[in-house]
Amino acid sequence: MSYDVDLFVIGGGSGGVRAARIAAGYGAKVMLAEEYRVGGTCVIRGCVPKKLMVYAGRFADEFEDAAGFGWTVEKPRFDWSVLKTRRDAEVTRLESIYDANLMRAGVEIAPERAVIVDDHTVRLVKSGKTIRADKILVAVGAHPVKEPAVPGIDLAITSNEVFELETLPKRILVVGGGYIAVEFAGVFAALGSRTTLLHRGDKLLRGFDDDVRDALADAYAHRMDLRLGRTIGGIARAGGTLAATLDDGSVIEADQILLATGRRPNIVGLGLDAVGIVPDAAGAIPVDAFSRTSIPSIFAVGDVTNRANLTPVAIREGHAFADTEFGGRATTVDHSLIPTAVFSTPEIGTVGLSEAAARQAFERIDVYKAAFRPMKATLSGREERVLMKVIVDCASDRVLGVHLFGQDAGELIQAVGIAVTMGATKADFDRTIAVHPTAAEELVTMRVPACTKHPVGVG
Structure with a gap:
């Protein structure tokens, strides 16, 4: 043919x-x-x-x-x-x-x-x-879709129209709890908009490790008005602004309402x-x-x-x-192990299983965790902390997941993702010489008792 x-x-x-x-x-x-x-x-x-x-x-x-x-x-x-x-x-x-x-x-x-x-x-x-x-x-x-289908929903914008804004909104309501909502909320708050992030769930970023989700919520609560467990019931014009009525009857007035609730x-x-x-x-x-x-x-x-x-x-x-x-080379893509970053401020980088997912999939795991104030903050006075977490299978010592929260987490997780994809063990991490002084050295210096003594350890 x-x-x-x-x-x-x-x-x-x-x-x-x-x-x-x-x-x-x-x-x-x-x-x-x-x-x-x-x-x-x-x-x-x-x-x-x-x-x-x-x-x-x-x-x-x-x-x-x-x-x-x-x-x-x-x-x-x-x-x-x-x-x-x-x-x-x-x-x-x-x-x-x-x-x-x-x-x-x-x-x-x-x-x-x-x-x-x-x-x-x-x-x-x-x-x-x-x-x-x-x-x-x-x-x-x-x-992007405009959801939920409530009265006045067409008055809101999506992640497409947000790039067309000619002026920085003085007040913005961001609706959603995923990558897009979290990143845009962080952007507008940093640029000076009075920002509210509204999410129907009790935690942001469904599917991520719970410790990382909690760390993000704590950081964002200091940077913006974070409303969890709330939904939007309708949007109406109120003079020259928009008014969003929530399910608890409260009203949020904003110059723009950005919907990041699905694609x-x-x-x-x-x-x-x-x-x-x-x-x-x-x-x-x-x-x-x-x-x-x-x-x-x-x-x-x-x-x-x-x-x-x-x-x-x-x-x-x-x-x-x-x-x-x-090309004559049968090739598939492994979707089970994907390094990824969320460009919130602070950043998130993650690869592999969360602690909850690892507990379901493996009989015994070790959890290595470090939370600390970064060196830069000792002089700047900033209160935000870094979180690093490594999940390990006790039976094989293989690293199942790494979760980072802090500056440059996206850059770090790319390199860590190579090691995890190759099947690195905790012993491989441990024998790697630390680069000092860096935040990343925590990844190779965290210690907990052996699995044989403690099914789960925290260092």
């Missing part, structure tokens, strides 16, 4: 771009369609511009801490318009690099929406052109019904370990599959797909 291309990629985010480039590198003829901007959520309106905002917010702490080290800093003044202009320019620069890399690899880019027509055919909606492809890869990502795969109007692909209960495309759908010629990677909704995971999935289908 004759095809126009070997691979047609629907979606120009991290996973789709990586798959297209690697497949083209193997000699495949590749075409990619993206209806918005190449780079996807992460580059255009996600982790990259958000991390730049995190950096901006952290200067507030640096200016304050400098006095303890002998610096005299005049009262700092923040200009939202400068940050927005420079942040947006950097996003545009990165987008142009993504475009250039695709073209350099020989990938043809169609700047419009594409939908599936049949097992081997896609249609470009704007031009009406149809393309026949040997293989189709769906990498369309996900979008859904972008499957509406994609054409899945035309080929008989049935989304799962979460609206995601079901795939096997090789990212294959129920249709042999159609594959999916990234957030649209709802496996592990992180940019590096989408990139690995896209790369593995290309290696398997065009």
Whole structure:
């Protein structure tokens, strides 16, 4: 059968771009369609511009801490318009690099929406052109949703619109308890907005280690108005501001209300019904370990599959797909062990099992934990503490999980993730010489009695 291309990629985010480039590198003829901007959520309106905002917010702490080290800093003044202009320019620069890399690899880019027509055919909606492809890869990502469905919910913004704000809100209510809510709440509080973080659960960051969740809640309670165990009942305009009524009858007035309560795969109007692909209960495309759908010629990677909704995971999935289908090397991605960071302030870095999950999966574990005031705080006077935690299987001495809370936790967990992925034991950690004076040296100096004496120890 004759095809126009070997691979047609629907979606120009991290996973789709990586798959297209690697497949083209193997000699495949590749075409990619993206209806918005190449780079996807992460580059255009996600982790990259958000991390730049995190950096901006952290200067507030640096200016304050400098006095303890002998610096005299005049009262700092923040200009939202400068940050927005420079942040947006950097996003545009990165987008142009993504475009250039695709073209350099020989990938043809169609700047419009594409939908599936049949097992081997896609249609470009704007031009009406149809393309026949040997293989189709769906990498369309996900979008934020406005939940819960309460009166006035459309008055709120999501993590998409937050990047379009022309002014820094004096008061902002952030609703949610996951990565996005936690990070944006930290950003706005640091930049000077009077911030309220509202979450229906009793702890932030479901699925993370409980000690880390408690440490974050304690830190955030000092930085903003943290409301746990509360839900939003409705939103209304109140003069020139917004008023959110909570389930306990209290009212929070804000200039902006940011909803970070969930995301859904972008499957509406994609054409899945035309080929008989049935989304799962979460609206995601079901795939096997090789990212294959129920249709042999159609594959999916990234957030649209709802496996592990992180940019590096989408990139690995896209790369593995290309290696398997065009490189002759059957490759899968291990989703069971993923280092990750939350760019709150202070930061969180984690890899492996939480203490609760380890207790369920293993007969006996050791818990090594250190909580301390970082060296920098001895002169700055800042009260926030660092938490480091290592979970170990008593039977094998293998490190099951590492959880960090404090400055540069995201950077640290990348290196720690290598050791844990390789199957490092606590003995491996112990015989590693410490780098002094650093916070990270605690990871290789924590001690507790042997498992044979104490099933769980705290050092």
